[in-house]
Amino acid sequence: MKHNVVRAKAISAIFRLQQFTVQQLAEVSGLKPNQLYPILKDCKDKGFLATESPTTMERKAHRPVLTYSLTSDHVTQQSIAEELLPLVPQLKEGESMYRMTSNLDLRSSLANELQPLISVSAEEARTRAELDSFKETVNKAAALLDEVELQVGFLAENLSVTSDWFSLIDKKIAETQDELETATYESGIQLEDLIKTEVGQNASQEEPWYSLKIAWVRFRKYAKQVDDLKQTSEAAHADLGAQKEYAAAMSGLNLTKVSAEAIEHDLTELYKKADNPSLREIFSTTLENLRETLADRHHVSASSTIIHSLMASAIRYCSDAHLPLKMGAYLLKQKNDDRCLIYNVANLRILAGGESESEEAFTLWNQWAEDFLSSGHLWKSSEKAGRYRAPYSYVALISIPLVGIDASVFSELEVKLGEQATFSVVSHSPLTTRGLRPYVAEPTLCDPSSCVQEIRISESLGNQIGRLYVYGSLEKRVKNVPGMPVVRLATGLVMSGVERVKAWEIAHSLNAEHALLVLHSFDKRPAASTHVDDAVRELQERSGGLLLDSMQTKQGHGAPVVALAR
Numbered sequence: 001m002k003h004n005v006v007r008a009k010a011i012s013a014i015f016r017l018q019q020f021t022v023q024q025l026a027e028v029s030g031l032k033p034n035q036l037y038p039i040l041k042d043c044k045d046k047g048f049l050a051t052e053s054p055t056t057m058e059r060k061a062h063r064p065v066l067t068y069s070l071t072s073d074h075v076t077q078q079s080i081a082e083e084l085l086p087l088v089p090q091l092k093e094g095e096s097m098y099r100m101t102s103n104l105d106l107r108s109s110l111a112n113e114l115q116p117l118i119s120v121s122a123e124e125a126r127t128r129a130e131l132d133s134f135k136e137t138v139n140k141a142a143a144l145l146d147e148v149e150l151q152v153g154f155l156a157e158n159l160s161v162t163s164d165w166f167s168l169i170d171k172k173i174a175e176t177q178d179e180l181e182t183a184t185y186e187s188g189i190q191l192e193d194l195i196k197t198e199v200g201q202n203a204s205q206e207e208p209w210y211s212l213k214i215a216w217v218r219f220r221k222y223a224k225q226v227d228d229l230k231q232t233s234e235a236a237h238a239d240l241g242a243q244k245e246y247a248a249a250m251s252g253l254n255l256t257k258v259s260a261e262a263i264e265h266d267l268t269e270l271y272k273k274a275d276n277p278s279l280r281e282i283f284s285t286t287l288e289n290l291r292e293t294l295a296d297r298h299h300v301s302a303s304s305t306i307i308h309s310l311m312a313s314a315i316r317y318c319s320d321a322h323l324p325l326k327m328g329a330y331l332l333k334q335k336n337d338d339r340c341l342i343y344n345v346a347n348l349r350i351l352a353g354g355e356s357e358s359e360e361a362f363t364l365w366n367q368w369a370e371d372f373l374s375s376g377h378l379w380k381s382s383e384k385a386g387r388y389r390a391p392y393s394y395v396a397l398i399s400i401p402l403v404g405i406d407a408s409v410f411s412e413l414e415v416k417l418g419e420q421a422t423f424s425v426v427s428h429s430p431l432t433t434r435g436l437r438p439y440v441a442e443p444t445l446c447d448p449s450s451c452v453q454e455i456r457i458s459e460s461l462g463n464q465i466g467r468l469y470v471y472g473s474l475e476k477r478v479k480n481v482p483g484m485p486v487v488r489l490a491t492g493l494v495m496s497g498v499e500r501v502k503a504w505e506i507a508h509s510l511n512a513e514h515a516l517l518v519l520h521s522f523d524k525r526p527a528a529s530t531h532v533d534d535a536v537r538e539l540q541e542r543s544g545g546l547l548l549d550s551m552q553t554k555q556g557h558g559a560p561v562v563a564l565a566r
Helices: 003-017 022-029 033-045 075-084 105-119 122-156 163-187 190-196 208-250 262-273 278-297 302-317 320-336 338-353 355-377 407-420 474-479 485-495 499-507 527-543
Strands: 049-052 067-071 392-400 421-427 440-443 444-447 448-455 468-471 514-521 548-550
Touching: 003 022, 003 033, 003 485, 022 033, 033 049, 033 355, 075 105, 122 208, 163 208, 163 392, 163 444, 208 278, 208 302, 208 421, 262 302, 302 448, 320 338, 338 355, 338 440, 338 444, 338 485, 392 527, 407 421, 407 485, 407 527, 421 474, 440 485, 448 499, 468 474, 468 485, 474 485, 485 499, 499 548, 514 527, 527 548
Parallel strands: none
Antiparallel strands: 049 067, 392 514, 392 548, 421 468, 421 514, 440 468, 444 448
């Protein structure tokens, strides 16, 4: 048998089987194994076939070792087919079949197997290459969109960033748009037609055109978000600039010689000179608040009233904590038993930063907390309602690594504690495993002009302070007092029965990698603490937590005698 006929038979059988052993190929082709081995080796060397050896468990003694597989690469398949063109019937316009051989069955079989390859035109081959390029471009655009999504999320949380960040994301968006436009051109579809196309329920999400449509939808969404964030950021920067100018203008005030007429005159002049619309609005609001305060408090020292009002405005609008701190410290020298003022100055010292400020902050806060515990009132030093009593008989505090927390930790703890105990969790970030919506403790202060209200501190100051996320019964105590989040946490712990120094230390030691778990027991029986201690030990073993402290509360004799409302 001629070599080309043997080869044609072998190749025809290979196309038919796709995957086979030598024995299977011999049975289908009608050739002997010794005739097939040279052809198989040649096809494998050219990349037309791949081989795979079965594992020892799969292999059986009577079967050949190797399994051959036809390559999926179209170009390689076509090159093999072109070698066999002389053996395939060729049709020309107006002519019958020519180059006939005596082996018509073989020629017909080979023609059937190779026809899909031989009939691929140069245009179709080019289309396949263009499709591969199109898919690659869509995938690249999708990867760029993932980067854009992360950057948009960062900018949304950090609007005070410099314009360089927006330049970076603008560059990334332009690069993404170039890729998407290239992919759209390669798809041959008009962009608006692509966007309007409805994707049916049976549409495969693997279709490259579907991926391109989704990519364009994502791109337009993120591009709009960036434009909106730019406007918000520009406004935020304008506000920050105004707050800095406001701090500089107000820092020159002489607090020892303050009169309503002089302050009104100075603020009016500053308003007239201000070029920044945000700064003009701040001066206008400061003037309005000052006039309202003076009208409401005729019986109080005019000088003290003015400084209280200016301090409130400085807290709201100033970029430097030292200005309201300076005002608060001056007022504290005039009246050192004003609890609202003591509490505010303690928080402002935390806001100002520095080790000495922190020490002085604790001294002031500790004084405030002692007065609160002894009187049962948050702010009123003149009224005595009896010593504050914590609602719990026993408290335990555990620091837990965030990596050691999952949903089952909390559910098992709830079962273990039963109805006579509960727990709260505090962290620097939301806990998805807790499942409940937390109370977000943000930085606020008491309104110096009226302790029955709290005020938000300025954006520029607030950006320096992290938030705390509080879950459980501790929420209502943290919510009940304003202040810096860490001071609010320390105060909430004191209200739960924790000793003051320990509460301050634990609140300030909480970091971003850990959560604070506070276990509260209502049960006054001696065995109650043992019950909670058992739960603590199990929790430590399960989560790798560290017991910070546990205590019988000194005030554990029932509910507070005075409501915590201001």
